[in-house]
Amino acid sequence: MNKITELLNIEYPIISAAMNWVTSAEFVAAVCNAGGMGVLGPNAGQKLHPTNLKEYADNLRNEIRKVKQLTNKNFAVNYIFPLDDSGTLPFGSLLFDIIVEEEVKYVVAIGNQMVASEMIKLKEQGITVIYRPLNPTVHNILEAEKHGADAVIVTGSEAGGHFSQYNLSLFTLLPQITAVVNLPVIAAGGIIDGRGAKAAFAMGAQGVYMGTRFIATVENPASPAAKQAIIDVKSEEILELDGVYERTIPTPGGKKAYQLINEGKSLDAVPYHKNGYKETLLLGNLDQGTISVSPSAGGIQEILTCQEVIDEIINYISY
Template sequence: MNKVTEILNIKYPIIQAPMAWITSAELVAAVSNAGGMGVLGPNAGQTTVTTDPIETGERMRTQIRKTRTLTDKPFAVNYMIPGIENEGANELSSIYSDAILKVIIEEKVPNIVAVGDMNETVIKHLKALGLTVIYRALDPTIESAEQAEAAGADIIVATGFDEGGGMPSQSIGTFSIVPIIADSVSIPVVAAGGIVDDRGFKAALVLGAEGAYIGTAFMVAEECVTADICKQDIINTESTDLLLYKALPSYWRATPHKLGLDLYEKSEQGVSVLEIAKLMKGTQGPKIAQLDGDLDNGINSVNSAISLIKEIRTCKAIIEDMVGGEEF
């Protein structure tokens, strides 16, 4: 047992990271059943967009209840800390966050993954509601980690530039940020960004983390709703072929297809991040590629370690390989 497995009451200190559109009840339950902790992300289990906050909450309620029919193990729900309100990041708007939080409380989900800029009032509020709080800053800093600890957070995620999805604005890799954050707090830290196998997991522990927070590697899990063509794209693309471009909130990485190439070129030409975020269609860009399977008109956003991902496997196989027989 280590601090993370103890706090979350799980077998292995592996948290499946929330990923817009592709972290449905089936994936979450499969991760939790395999001994890690699954997390329902924004749009979990959905195929269509809703802009109605009540509908957003009710959709999450359905996914929470479905997860409970598939596992009796702990899981969590992603809560976006309200912050930037603009066209490229409207999921950070408080109307959606409030709706999700209401459902988390009503459905008595004990664990929450709070993501966004540090806000001590929000963390204290989540703690006062009796939740176990895992806090992830989009841009981890010593100051925000200390504030999260002081506000009562239970676990901190230290995310490096290697990650998939919307990336940090600071180009600090996982190997650097994990020990920096781990040294700054006494609550446990889990490492995020580019961890896809047993070597990455072991390295995270050596760097001072007490667990890992994994997104991209679970995109190719059998139980993940990622489109098959997108899973194959991850398996067939080398890390060196990935495109990096600027869009809201900071940077995105994509496999090289039509829209990604276009956004990359525009980014190189200095087109504004707001304009690029619009062309990317916000979180619709990843949905079109990753859920609908249209690689040319969407964005397959992944981490920098995809060369190491070679096959589609179950969550159980991914997790067991990652921990390499180690007991916690």
């Protein structure tokens, strides 16, 4: 037991990350049933773009209900604070309403800054809030603590998906943050096995949040082609997209995106980047888009079950 297993009421302090298009009820439940905690991300369980917000909401509601049928363990849903200074929630109150109506008890909330009013709204409903700043600093983690977050995720720039504009590694950030906050800290970015988890725990983390490693699992809905691309790629081959704060495996679509973006084309002119999560990662059309991963993907050698990923870590660390 540690502060994270207690807070989330789970067996092991290992959380599978929210990932656009590549979480699903089956996957989330598999992580939960293996003793960790799964997080439903945007477009969970879908293969088509929703035609409107109502459809998006209905899909999420169904997926939450499905998780509850597949496991009686605790799971979380990705929540999104306003991403710019307008204070406007990307989905209006839609996400909040669904979370409350479906009695979701845990959220991983992402944002550029702590939004105190959002935090209060969630806490008033008795929801446990794990806050993940998109550009983590000592300052914004302390702000999250002040405004009542239950735990924080510190994401190093080795992370898959969108990484921090400050480009600070987990080794840089984590010890600075765990030295000054009292909240339990969860480490993210480049952790793929027990060795990485042990290092994070040595730096004061009490949990790990892993995306890339969990894509290459049997239960993840990503396409076999994308999973194989993760197994095959070497760390040094992974391409960084200039000014986008993302990387890609050099699939044909990834190479096209890299070329266009690094030539300075506007992102709107780079369909290969925008298509990535759905077309390539989920559907396996490797010439259509990017595959966003951590450079640690180079260390992933085989597709494992969620249980095997979790067991390897737990056998390696003593926390």
